[in-house]
Amino acid sequence: MQKYKAAVIGLSHISQARSPKPSSMPAVQPMPRSHVAAYAAHPQIELVGACDLMPAAFERFNNTWRDVHPNTRLYNDYREMLAQEKPDIVSVITPDDKHADIVVNVANSGVKGIWCEKPIATTLADADRMIEAVERNGVAMTVSHTRRWMPMFHRVRDLVRDKTYGNLKLVTATSYYSRAMMFRNGTHTFDMMCFLADAAPEWVIGELEDGFDGFDRYQGDGGNLISSEPSANAYIKFKNGVRANVLMVKSNNQTNVIELVFDNAVVRLDGSPQIVIHRVDGPPATATKAAIGVTETIGYSDWSADRELAVVTELVHALDTGTVPTISPPRVARTTLSLLLAVLESHAKGNAKVMLG
Template sequence: MRRVGLIGTGVMGSVHAQAWAQRPGVLVAVYTPDERARAFAAQHGLHASPTVDGLLSEVDVVDLCTPTPTHVDYAVQAARAGRHVICEKPLARTLDDADRMIQACREGGVRLFVAHVLRFFPQYRAAWEQVQAGAIGSPRVLRLGRLSSPPPAGSWLLDEAQSGGVPLDLLIHDLDYARWIAGEVRSVCAVEARRGSRVTVHATLTHAGGAVTLVEGGWAAPPGVFRTHLDIAGTAGVIEWTSAAAPPLQAHGVAAPPPEQDGAALPDLGADDPYAAELWHAYDALESGTPFLIEPGDARASLAVALAVGRSIQTGQPVGVTP
């Protein structure tokens, strides 16, 4: 059994720790540079390792749930120590950093999995499977959307120099999904609207095969609201889904206040936790030597699209995407 060590104890670190707990004994240690991290270790019954080198000596796989700009240094250190790397999306803040991570893992003879969780949400995976089966012919127009409440005041996500803002933190889910469905993106054109801390982005992607994707979303919803939708029109049919659809059974009464938000908002995960699904997919692929559902080159390509969206917003011009 491969032992996993966690670096990062914020919102996503907690989500990953809960997912790893489905198989007791796999997640064994966490990097604990401060009191918050030490409390996290105690809460989850993990060995507290005060240094990264110490953590690496205890584990076979490192799971990175830290702010985006830190991914490169942790991943390179892990790869040089011969440890496989699981990394939260986006892969990195820049393409140069992404290339350093990929090269280090290749030279270290270890594998790199980037956690683009949308590929593991049941509705999105089912839609992809329908497209692969030819149910709607060739995809021609995709409409994808994602709207959440803004991160709380003081969150590192609001420092766009670190997080990349909405394109890299939020819309990259749909940008990656668009590539998965319709193939490589050749150009993007994007606009942005801001009002206080609320930000919305609209982007048009032109795919190499001729399909077009319209992506919209942002940090603009009220607290406790997270909505997504997909609409894939092909030459022989359409697939539609929205999280805003009414459930079969509804209860009415006094609404409970939304929980206090600590970091990025998360959608309702339902019974089939996609975060657990992606982590166990990566773990089992490491055990069996089988391919990942998303390889490092895919994550790099999706990062390139997200960065192009950012440049288009800044320049007000269409931006080409280099494979």
């Protein structure tokens, strides 16, 4: 079994959180929900280095992970870490406006894999130079739109691809919650619209939250501050004819629902581990009102890993086999960013239809 050296740049919560083990199941590890936890859980990975600029981040690492990663060396200069440790895989978990320079330098340093946080960058020019550097160096890079590694979404996309209920016509995503921020959190939703529609976006009409009329550029350095960016509503047409609505409202709810309208069914994902299908028995032309609304609930098979651990599994597979990961490559993440930026442009132009390349 080939072993790989990993290193992380940026030591915040999503980088190094550690979930508590259930006390009643001492032998069972919780599914990792951070980069450092995922590296700890993968048998082919050794975490050799971790880098941040803040002493408090090192203190957190030492308090949280020393029992599991006793030999990980800490750095405050990522270039020095790359030169000393020569890692195979590097995580980039810095604020969004600081992904690009670091990814380009990491790609040029001889690594084989990069796991970059989302959104890929704050501008398309930055995304392009990241893509150029990773492709020129043959690096397998994946962007952390983590819903792409959740089995439920693959089960639903299979319904789309297999035309189980006819053609997909419309996807509606509703995000009513306090952190309904279009880039920080909404990027997951916009990315999932592209994944489920299974096509590239053709055009979008967008509107931003009241009070953000001058918001024509995402700075990406606002961190967790909810007021630093707007929520957004968007109406998207995809190149295969599928339409999508994204409706975001900053409110005290915790509601994230995705509904898909097919010829013969409405499929609903409400955040619980089930897919609810309201289907029509028979072709629409003969369906009676009584037949509409027949409901079934389907489960989905569990995977050995989802989200963060699945990202690492996929990167390790890419390195083992010399292929690049396919679930969230940088070119796909660039499309998601282009959609978010087009919503800003649409709003600035009085909710005009903005064409995507």
